[in-house]
Amino acid sequence: MNESLQLLQRYSTPAKMLNDPAPDEAQLKKILEVAMSAPDHGRLRPYRFIVIQGDARYKLSNIFGEAVARRDPEVDPAYIKKQRDKPLRSPMIVVVVARLADNPKVPEIEQLHSAGAAAHNILLAANALGFGSIWLTGDNAYDPFVRDELGLAGNERIIAFVYLGTPATELPPRELPAVDDFLTYWD
Numbered sequence: 001m002n003e004s005l006q007l008l009q010r011y012s013t014p015a016k017m018l019n020d021p022a023p024d025e026a027q028l029k030k031i032l033e034v035a036m037s038a039p040d041h042g043r044l045r046p047y048r049f050i051v052i053q054g055d056a057r058y059k060l061s062n063i064f065g066e067a068v069a070r071r072d073p074e075v076d077p078a079y080i081k082k083q084r085d086k087p088l089r090s091p092m093i094v095v096v097v098a099r100l101a102d103n104p105k106v107p108e109i110e111q112l113h114s115a116g117a118a119a120h121n122i123l124l125a126a127n128a129l130g131f132g133s134i135w136l137t138g139d140n141a142y143d144p145f146v147r148d149e150l151g152l153a154g155n156e157r158i159i160a161f162v163y164l165g166t167p168a169t170e171l172p173p174r175e176l177p178a179v180d181d182f183l184t185y186w187d
């Protein structure tokens, strides 16, 4: 067995430890090609990707701040600041959006799985190219105001904010739980 199987090295990097450089355009397109190789019942391609980098992150920061204040007008200003700071932690964010089609053979849940698999492929491809990544959501991902501001249509859902960049430091290898605790053979 190959102990160094690269897939076993995948881990998330905290967003605040993701620095410049982000993937360049060619690297980003390669990462998104891998995303689009995810399994997809009916070849619906039930996703799209919104890349937010550079100054556009400040627009997302404003949106996050306003979203929090709209959800709770009494909110502590410190919490608003915390939310506003989130998009500024990393040089690039890929918003993975599921686009749900009304399809008699492919239920919504399968389309969401497909978009989720695409999001995970972004993590794998980014790691394979030497970048760090983390899949984040939080209340903002499900907030109608955030969805509207990002231009999502009624049939679209935010699956992930994938933060990307170069890890500030290499994280130590981590222990995974024993597979045997999650495995049964049914006969």
Ligand SMILES: Cc1cc2nc3c(=O)[nH]c(=O)nc-3n(C[C@H](O)[C@H](O)[C@H](O)COP(=O)(O)O)c2cc1C
Residues within 6 Å of the ligand: 010, 011, 012, 013, 134, 135, 136, 137, 138, 159
């Ligand atoms: C759908 C989804 C949403 C997530 N949202 C968050 C989040 O909002 N905040 C967070 O700290 N981790 C979130 N995570 C977990 C991280 O992406 C990551 O998996 C976790 O920190 C464990 O690190 P690891 O990937 O190295 O095992 C989410 C994961 C998934 C699959």
